[in-house]
Amino acid sequence: MTSEGRESDAGSASGANAYIGRAWLVDAVGEWTASGARHLLLTGGPGTGKSAAVDHLWGNSGGCAAVHRCRANDRRTCDPVRFAESLAEQFSASLPGFADALMRVSTELSGRQGEVRIEGSASAETVFPGGTVIGVKVTISSVSADEAFDRLVRRPLERLAPDPWPLVVIDALDEALTYRTHRTIAELVLDAVDGVPLRFVVTSRPDQRIVRAIEAREDAVALDLVADAPDPDADLAEYALHRLSAAIGDPAEREALARRLASGGAGNYLYVYHLTQELIAGVRDAGALETGPALPADLEGVYEQFLRREIRPIGNTAAEERWRTQFRPLLSVLVAAQGDGFTTPQLAEILDETARTTQDAVHDLGQYLVGAPRGPWTLFHRSFADFLLKGPDPRLDVAEGHERIAAHAFDQWEGAWAGCDDPYYLGHLPHHLMTALEQPDLTRSRARILRDRLYGLACSAEFLAGQRAAAPHREPHLGTLALALESSLRVGEYERVTALALASARAQIEADALTPTEAALRWGVEAGAAKARTYPQDVSLVWHLLILAAVGSRDPGNLPQVVDLVRRSGFGVIDPTWSSSVAALLAPLMPEMDFEGWKAILDIADDELLGYLAFFLSESDSGDLCIFPVFHCGRRSSGPGPPWRSSHSWPWPEKTSTTCPSSAGT
Structure with missing residues (x-):
């Protein structure tokens, strides 16, 4: 299941197997395209088919260079830095020459603060459902939104000078306004693109902040999907x-x-x-x-009838009790959930219910949820969440779901965050706590518990290390420190403010100052490799080799992971000596490994690396050093390889002697 655009479920392929109606919109978009105006804004209320129009007009990237979907229930899609990364990734696949321009700009600016990491291939998070981008994976850390946009989008495009200007489609821009930051995607797209060779189609609810910004531009056209429709x-x-x-x-x-x-x-x-x-x-x-x-008078009337008919009939005592004990807690968690939501077993754990009871409640909510048979589940459309949360008599407490999710995490791992390996909680737990804290009707005791928990996460070296290891490209621990600092500032807890400010400064300096080898030893192999990839590729190979030597000396069990990282970095194409370099470093370390470690190395190595490794091991001065029998006949080297010895015997009694491949590959 994807988290992309719930509105596309009504009136598009995902909801009705076809896009029906609105032929006039195709003509209107064609006229805008021919006009040369930079921006086109498509507005409409909840459920009017904005995302469906995006799917129909620009599905499978037809006619556009990039598509980005903002979703309030997925913070990643509303992050302006990730927005810049997403555009760079998609441009690398859709615009010939962009990847090279991005690489050149990154090399020219390599001495500035902030790390740009460019990897070989990736799936884009924000393209159409089921779509992939085969190109590069781009990440940047420790910079502002404006700096990220400048380095990943503006400068490469200025170098490339595309003609005609590429088109970027941004769906649900109003949802990006929910992101807590000094700069939003909306501001980047509407205020910071002058001089950038790009055109934009933006969809949004009729949020006046966006509408006014568009109206203030001379090079913009606005269309409302209902008010401007001929019929x-x-x-x-x-x-x-x-x-x-x-x-x-x-x-x-x-x-x-x-x-x-x-x-x-x-x-x-x-x-x-x-x-x-x-x-x-x-x-x-x-x-x-x-x-x-x-x-029903409107969409909210449809929702109200559903609740009164299926979930909460007026005057039904049993139904009211089930609403209070089952449906309200479940809906509170689903409204608060990020990304694709939770599976049925996860919901049962959070709610402290049986899986059967939870599954029955999910089934009763029917068409208003979306997910596979056992999840993950999330709300079908954002308008249903608005119906439950807003109005003079809200049906749900906004903070309740966030508190339940956080309480479950603390019940599981408080005091033992080293055992938390769930990427959902490592990525979202601080934001659940902060979002709950921001609700106006929160009691002082509930607010105190939430602040203490957020401060505890920021002070937990284990939790911060887990965040860093789970997302080595992004420095998420800096975000946790920033949220804790903000929450303490709001209530004047100045001792905590001082401690958190110092911790944030130290963490930022450390993140910038650590070498790739130091990062690998402190935060894990992925973190070190991420830093290594910020250097020019020849220097990057050297850093990867140093990581291999350092990590292998400290913990030979991690050697297969490091070798796999080096292999996936594509150095075999860039530097023909990489196989011999890796083999030379591996050879003295491998006697410390058990058979499973050896086998893991050999399973990911190519023939040339195997050949060099066999050669270095067979040339070892150690009399008892020998080669595992996984080196077997029948593999052909992709290169000339070293002058291997013709045979070698094995000391393990359960293994028979074998013969190494000759230099001819026999």
């Missing part, structure tokens, strides 16, 4: 007819009901989607929809 009812009726085709056989009855749904929907595709879905599922009767009582 929004006709578009929606066409979509309703498509949805009803499998449920109502009589054409006249189907057309009459489609017109009624379109009139009630007022341009809202999600309104029609849910009502037709209930009809298909047998929850609603077609005759009642066509001639019965008034339809």
Whole structure:
């Protein structure tokens, strides 16, 4: 399951197997394209099909160089630094010459603060569902959003000078405004792109901050998917007819009901989607929809009817108790969940319920959740979360879900964070605590518990080390320190503020100052390799070899991981001597390894590395040094290789003698 665009579930391939209606929008976008204007803003309320339009017009990257989807329930997609990284990755695949320009800019600026890491290939997080980008993986750390955009996007594009200007599509830009930072993606796209050879299509709810910024630009065009439609009812009726085709056989009855749904929907595709879905599922009767009582007034009316009918009937004591003990806690956690959400077993653990009880509650929520049979589960659409959380009488406490998720993590690992290897909690736990702290109705005692827990994470060397190891490219521990510092500043806890400010400064200096070898020894092999990749490639190879020697001397069990990192870095293409260099370093270390360690090395090594390793081991002065019988006949070297000895015997009684491959590869 992807976390991309829930709105695409209504009126697009994921929700109705086709994009139906709005032929006028294709023409309008074509006119904008021909006009040369830099920005096109497509606005619409929740459920009006903004993401579906993106899928239809620019699906599979058709006609655009990059697509980025902002999602409030996935902080990564709203991070302006990651936005710059995402564009650089996608441009590397879609714009000929961009990857080379990016590499040259990164080399020229290699002496400045901040590390740019460029790897061989990756899957992009923010392309269309199921899409991949084969190009480079780009990360940058310890810089501001503006600096990241400048180094990863602006400068490479200025060097490349593409003609015509590439198109970038950004879906749900209003959701990026939820990101806690001094600079948002919206500000970058609307204020910081003058002089950058790019054009932008932006979708958003009619948030006045975005609308006003667009209106202030002379080179921008704004279209509302409902207000500017020539006939929004006709578009929606066409979509309703498509949805009803499998449920109502009589054409006249189907057309009459489609017109009624379109009139009630007022341009809202999600309104029609849910009502037709209930009809298909047998929850609603077609005759009642066509001639019965008034339809729900709007999308929130659809949600209200669902709750009153299926979850919380008025006056039903048993249902009210189940709402209080099962549905409200479950929905609170799902509203707070980041990314793709939680699986059924994870939800059961967080809620301290049985898996069967949790699965039953998930099943009852039906079409308002999305996920595989056992998850991970998340809400079908952001508008359902808004319905539950907002209004004069909110149905959920915003902080409750975040507190439940945090409480589960602390029950599991408090005082023993070295045992926490769950990337979800290492990545999101500090933000759950901070988001709960920001709610206005929080009691003082609840706020104190949350602040103490956030401060405890910031003071836990084990938790910070776990964060660093889980995301070696990103310095996430600096974010934890910053959140704890912010929470202490708000309430004037100045002793903590002083301690956290000093810790943050030391962590930043350390992150910048550590050599790749030191980073590998302190934070793990991946962290050291990430730093090594920030150097020019010939120097990077040297750092990788130093990491191999240092880590191998301290812990030979980690040697296979280091060798695999070197192999995946592509040095065999850049430097023909890398195999012999690695083999020369491995040979004196391998006698300290057990058979499983040897086998792991040999499983990831190519033929040339195997040949050099066999040669160096067979030439060893140690009388009892020998080669494992995994070196066997029949493998052909990809290069000339060394002059290997023709045979070698093995000391392990359970193994028979074997013959090493000759220099001819026999």
